[in-house]
Amino acid sequence: MQRRLVSGLLLAPAGVWFAVMLVLPLCFVLVFSLGERGAAGGYVPAFTLEQYANLPARGQAFLNTLILAPMGTLLALVIAYPLAYFLALEVGPKWRTTLLILVIVPFWTSILIRSYAWIFILGGQGLPALLEWMGFGAPRLINTRFAVLTGIVYGYLPLMVLPIYVSLERLDKRLLEASADLGAPPFRSFLQVVLPLSLPGVATGCMLVFILLMGEFLIPAMLGGGKVFFIGNALVDLFLQSRNWAFGAAVAVTLVAIMLVTVTFYLVLMRRLGGTRGNVELI
Amino acid sequence: MRLYALAVFAFLYLPIAIIALFSFNAGRHASQFSGFSTQWYGKALSNPFVMEALWNSLIVAFASALIASVFGTMAALALQGMRGRVRAIADALIYIAVMVPGIVIGIATLIALVTVFGWINPLLALLGPEGGAPQLGMGHGTLIAAHALFSMALVILILRARLEGMDRTLIEASADLYASPAATFRQVTLPMIFPGILAGFLLSFTFSFDDFIIAFFVAGSETTLPIYVFSSIRRGVTPEINAIGTMVLAASLVLLVAAQLILRRGTRSGGRDAA
Numbered sequence: 001m002q003r004r005l006v007s008g009l010l011l012a013p014a015g016v017w018f019a020v021m022l023v024l025p026l027c028f029v030l031v032f033s034l035g036e037r038g039a040a041g042g043y044v045p046a047f048t049l050e051q052y053a054n055l056p057a058r059g060q061a062f063l064n065t066l067i068l069a070p071m072g073t074l075l076a077l078v079i080a081y082p083l084a085y086f087l088a089l090e091v092g093p094k095w096r097t098t099l100l101i102l103v104i105v106p107f108w109t110s111i112l113i114r115s116y117a118w119i120f121i122l123g124g125q126g127l128p129a130l131l132e133w134m135g136f137g138a139p140r141l142i143n144t145r146f147a148v149l150t151g152i153v154y155g156y157l158p159l160m161v162l163p164i165y166v167s168l169e170r171l172d173k174r175l176l177e178a179s180a181d182l183g184a185p186p187f188r189s190f191l192q193v194v195l196p197l198s199l200p201g202v203a204t205g206c207m208l209v210f211i212l213l214m215g216e217f218l219i220p221a222m223l224g225g226g227k228v229f230f231i232g233n234a235l236v237d238l239f240l241q242s243r244n245w246a247f248g249a250a251v252a253v254t255l256v257a258i259m260l261v262t263v264t265f266y267l268v269l270m271r272r273l274g275g276t277r278g279n280v281e282l283i
Numbered sequence: 284m285r286l287y288a289l290a291v292f293a294f295l296y297l298p299i300a301i302i303a304l305f306s307f308n309a310g311r312h313a314s315q316f317s318g319f320s321t322q323w324y325g326k327a328l329s330n331p332f333v334m335e336a337l338w339n340s341l342i343v344a345f346a347s348a349l350i351a352s353v354f355g356t357m358a359a360l361a362l363q364g365m366r367g368r369v370r371a372i373a374d375a376l377i378y379i380a381v382m383v384p385g386i387v388i389g390i391a392t393l394i395a396l397v398t399v400f401g402w403i404n405p406l407l408a409l410l411g412p413e414g415g416a417p418q419l420g421m422g423h424g425t426l427i428a429a430h431a432l433f434s435m436a437l438v439i440l441i442l443r444a445r446l447e448g449m450d451r452t453l454i455e456a457s458a459d460l461y462a463s464p465a466a467t468f469r470q471v472t473l474p475m476i477f478p479g480i481l482a483g484f485l486l487s488f489t490f491s492f493d494d495f496i497i498a499f500f501v502a503g504s505e506t507t508l509p510i511y512v513f514s515s516i517r518r519g520v521t522p523e524i525n526a527i528g529t530m531v532l533a534a535s536l537v538l539l540v541a542a543q544l545i546l547r548r549g550t551r552s553g554g555r556d557a558a
Contacts, residue, residue, distance in 0.1 A: 010361035011369070013354040014435055018376045021432040024399075025391030026383075032394055043394070079291065086288045099288075101543050106295050108486065109535045110493040112509050113528040116516055117298035120305070123520060157295065215384020217496055222516065232386045232496075239390055239500065249394070252387050259382070 032249035041243030051250035058251060061234035064220075068145065068228070069213035072152035073160075073206050079153060080160035080205065085194075087161070088168035100165070107158035115151050115222045122147050122223070143225030151219040156212065160205040167201025168194070200273050207266040211259045231255050299532055306525035323526040333527060336511035340492055343423060343507060347430035348487035354431075355438025356480050360472075362439070363446045380436035389500030392429050396421065396501075421503030429501045430494060434487030438480070441546075445479035478545045485542040489535050 036046040055062070087099055106114065121127055122141040132138040141147055171194065179189040217232030224233075231251065238248035306324070310317035327333050362373055380388075400419040408416045449472075457467040495509035502510065508531065515524055 007361040007365065010357040011373075014358035014439070017354060017428075017432060017435060018380065021392065021428055022376060022380055022388075025388070025395035026379075028395040028398065029387070029391045043398075082284070082287055083291045086284050090284055097547065099292075101540070102292060103295070104543070105536065105539050106299075108489055108493075108539050109299075110495075110509065110528075110531055112493070112495050112512060113302070113531055114298065116512070116520075116524065116528055117302045119516065120520055120525070121298060121301060125520070154294070154298070157291070211382065212384065215386050217386050218513075232384070235386055235390060236499070239393065245394055248390065252390055256383060256387060259384075263382070 029249045029252050032246055033253045035246040035249075037244050037246050041245070043245040043249075046246075051247045052254070054247060055250065055254060057247075058231075058234045058238075061229055061231050062254075064228060065214060065216075065230045065232075068148060068152070068220075068230070069210055069216075072149055072156070072213055073210045075149060075153050076156050076160040076209055077202065077206060080157055081164055081198075081202070084161045084164035084168055084198075084201075088165050088171075089173075089194075103158050103161050103165075111155050111218055112222075114155060115219050118147065118151050118154065118223055122150070142223065143227050145224075145228050147223040148220050148228045151223040152213060152216070155219060156209045159208050159212070163204035163208065164198060164201040167198045167204075171197050200270060203266060203269055203273065207262060211262055214255060214259055214262075302525050302532070303529045306522060306529040308522055308525075311522060323522040324530075327523050327526045327530075330523070332506070332511060333508075336506045336508045339423070339505055340508040343426050343430060343498075344488045344491040346427045347434055347491045348484050350427070350431040351434030351438050351487045352480055352484040355435040355483060356442060356476070358435070359439045359442035359446060362443065377436045377439055380432055381440070385433075385494065385496040386500075388429065388433070389497040392425070392497070393421070393500040396425055421501060422505050423502075426498055426502045426505065426507070429497050430487075430491040433497075434483075434490055437487060437490065438483035441483045441486070442476055442479045445476050449475055478548065482542040482546045485538045485545075489538050489542075493531070493535060 032043050033051055034047050034049070036044045036048065036050065038044045083103075087096060087103070091099060119142060124138075124142070128138040128141055175193050175197075176189055179193050180186070184192070215232055216230050217236055220228050220230045220233055221236075224230075235248055235251055235255075238244050238251060305316065307319050307321065308316050309320035309322070358373070362370060365373075400421075404418050407418060411417060453471050453475075454467055457471045458464075462470065493509065494507075495513055498507045498510055499513075508527070512524060512527060512531075515521070
């Protein structure tokens with residue numbers, strides 16, 4: 001009895017915090033998404049699905065996000081996999097920790113400043129000027145899909161490397177020896193042993209990167225220059241400029257719904273793959 | 284393979300290095316380096332807007348990290364070994380807090396707090412002195428509360444991994460030797476989880492200090508450093524931003540490496556730190 005009381009008291013502050021700052025706000029979004037827009041912006045209580053019917057008005061933002069987020073995820077996967085393989089199977093334990101920290105650290109540093117670095121590099125004074133000087137002409141790089149994808153891969157690469165690394169590191173190295181002893185060339189061992197066993201890590205990495213990309217605002221805002229905009233950019237516009245809160249709330253609910261579908265799909269896939277949900281070290 | 288890894292690490296670190304290099308550029312232009320100078324650091328540090336934003340960011344980061352560390356630690360201890368409905372609800376809430384994108388959290392917090400304050404403020408005006416009643420609004424307080432939420436989830440996740448990896452026999456031994464639960468906590472549990480708490484505090488501080496999107500919605504008219512940088516980038520790229528960016532990156536690098544070293548030293552062999 002006393003134990004339960006202590007547990008309750010210990011949980012109370014965090015419980016109140018989560019109720020007021022998480023559950024309550026999310027309920028508000030749900031309620032607002034069923035409301036109507038006030039004459040001067042803001043929100044008027046109502047019970048209608050009008051806002052959801054109106055979603056195609058921001059169809060372009062959804063389309064951009066649903067095209068560029070999977071592309072960015074795939075690109076990150078292609079670049080991350082060999083690095084994760086290298087870290088897990090080819091680096092000695094002495095260097096491994098250092099290199100892992102080097103992968104994790106950028107993820108926790110300001111994505112704002114790191115995206116800004118690409119504005120600096122891809123902007124007119126940066127790489128294009130250098131290319132022109134070298135006689136290649138001056139291509140426009142900033143405010144393009146290319147710039148946004150570069151920023152995405154740059155920003156989310158660590159998140160893709162880590163889960164794949166974890167799944168490869170846990171792989172039983174004796175399986176590789178067995179495969180080699182049975183005469184399989186290295187590439188065949190990779191395809192038939194390493195790759196299937198790393199699929200849970202690949203799925204986790206793709207899921208994490210994809211759902212974070214769905215809510216991305218900064219990278220398209222900074223590197224897409226208003227031309228390549230995501231759902232996140234539509235949300236900022238709806239809440240801070242057009243002040244259409246009811247419609248914005250509907251967009252936000254739809255965004256979370258897409259993420260939930262993704263996570264559910266991921267969980268089903270993981271059960272199929274039979275992998276244990278590997279804990280990913282992001283910290 | 285080695286060359287490939289080197290190329291990826293270059294991709295990860297070169298842009299940061301370029302920003303740092305050009306923050307020491309004497310000239311204004313990004314494309315050419317025209318001599319070494321620290322003048323942009325001087326300019327940035329004597330700009331009152333930058334200093335105010337920096338001060339705001341530091342206050343918010345410190346306060347939210349402190350709240351998150353204390354309440355998060357308490358919650359993690361309570362959840363340790365707990366099963367059943369409470370545990371399931373707590374797990375769900377923690378994952379929601381981590382997984383729902385910052386932009387949705389920012390929007391949700393904004394509309395919820397603005398609406399609730401809209402209900403409370405007239406009451407405060409009635410109760411308080413004529414014309415001088417305190418009014419609730421968006422600002423430091425709301426931003427600290429919003430950042431503390433995410434950080435609390437983070438602290439709980441870090442500590443949970445620590446507590447699971449902890450050797451239970453030590454606690455049993457302590458109880459067998461007639462130590463009171465409080466003494467066991469102070470002399471056995473706390474020393475073992477303290478690195479986790481410290482790392483959680485540092486990561487929470489870094490998260491809050493670097494966060495743009497939640498602050499963008501929740502900070503009201505207050506300016507944090509990321510908000511200042513974002514709005515000045517819209518007005519154009521200047522060497523001053525390079526200097527501010529370099530300082531921000533340097534500060535987070537120091538905090539992060541410290542957090543990593545603290546987490547990876549000592550009792551790491553047991554469990555994996557999960558998040």
